[in-house]
Amino acid sequence: MVAKLSIGVIVLLICTFSLLFSASIRRNRDPTRSSKINMEELWESAESGGWRPSSAPRSDWPPPTEETNGYLRVRCNGGLNQQRSAICNAVLAARIMNATLVLPELDANSFWHDDSGFQGIYDVEHFIKTLKYDVKIVGKIPDVLKNGKTKKIKAFQAMKEHSAIYLTPFLHRLAEEIDNPEYQRLRCRVNYHALRFKPHIMKLSESIVDKLRSQGHFMSIHLRFEMDMLAFAGCFDIFNPEEQKILKKYRKENFAEKRLIYNERRAIGKCPLTPEEVDLILRAMRFDNSTRIYLAAGELFGGERFMKPFRTLFPRLDNHSSVDPSSEELSPTNSQGLIGSAVDYMVCLMSDIFMPTPDRKGFAPVFVAREKGKTAGLEEAVRRVMMKTNFGGPHKRVSPESFYTNSWPECFCQVNPKKGGDKCPPDSVLDSRLESVGDSDSTSQTDSTVVGLGR
DSSP states (O other): OOOOOOHHHHHHHHIIIIISSOOGGGTTOOTTSOOOOOHHHHHSOOOOTTEEEOOSOOSOOOOOOSSOSOEEEEEEOSSHHHHHHHHHHHHHHHHHHTOEEEOOEEOOTTTTOOOOHHHHHBOHHHHHHHTTTTOEEESSOOGGGOOSOOOOOOTTHHHHHHSEEEESSOSSSSOSOOSOHHHHHHHHHIIIIIOOBOHHHHHHHHHHHHHHHTTSOOEEEOOOOBHHHHHHHTOOTTSOHHHHHHHHHHHHHHSOOOOOOHHHHHHTTOSOOOHHHHHHHHHHTTOOTTOOEEEOOSOBTTTHHHHHHHHHHOOOEEOHHHHOTTOSTTSTTTTTSHHHHHHHHHHHHHSSEEEOOOOHHHHHHHHHHHHTTOOTTHHHHHHHHHHTSOTTOSOOOOTTOOTTTOOTTTTEEESSOSSGGGBOOOHHHHHHHHHTTTOOGGGSSOSSOOOOOOO
């Protein structure tokens, strides 16, 4: 059983030394070199290279004014990762508009069928207090401003006219690439400091990690082979007629109509990898049947038919329900909702290795060739694709890479920088703010680049 360090310390160490920087096998990144794998190095943390996470302001950042322009209310849709991104955007939008943010609403209908909402998974008091120097946040719009009339109104001018606006859904309402590092650092403060799960979720996550790690290293994987993802991608041809009917119905009800051809989608990496293909990647990277794997996902579409090949080669599989079957919150009837996804998020964050969605576009020609019977050199081809992957290491974002996947360099700094702009601000800049709300860098969930669990 691992030592009972605070969960924040564990997370910060993992994020700083495991998720932020390249895996050890990439220290001398050269795509032409041999794709030899050293298993011991895969489980190790790489050196930091002098970088550390920092979302503290580095220039003048005045607190919000006493009187704002009105109220901004938003509804965040999508999976947990998309919702977190939307919340970060909402806080930034409120800052830019000098608005008072109403506590964000979380979509409960399209996928989750879970009405626990923001208050059900996040520490609301911590969220409001942590951001009190950035934006004003209230639980609801005061009754005096409710006129009982619903209008589709545009931002800012409407706020001045009506005192409040409601944007729904609110996900891609704000550009990710903003030429203002302080705005980006505010997003990081929201994502890695303010959005802290409720204590019982953190405790449950820590308990699961303790049980997993008591038997050695473990890896976490998010397969993304779920109904909503498959329906969105429009990748139907590998399923039987009844399954295709279900997927097409779900797509029609939830997504815009679009002409989708499986072979074309597959060739450009738009289709989720099957569990068997993920299995091939792991084997190519020299993981064997002794590897303990935590599966972070909802219900896999197609069931055991698709999981059987994976389970045969990697029998030591767990999920939150199997690790802690006594937990009522993670019982099969409850585990597919927001709480189950929040626990998965934290377990992945604290795992020794987290395998996010691989480079599907890079793997597409490899697996399309396999489907056509060309299996010679398959493992070497897979390794070459993996060796070209950034593994979360510090590198400039390249479209379509998301800021929420790679917040370097805005949210990182160097203790001994070569450039003045990379210098770490005094710890007191952020610590003094967070200490006033009972928090600090050492107790936040993370202040680092984290590949969250999207759907």
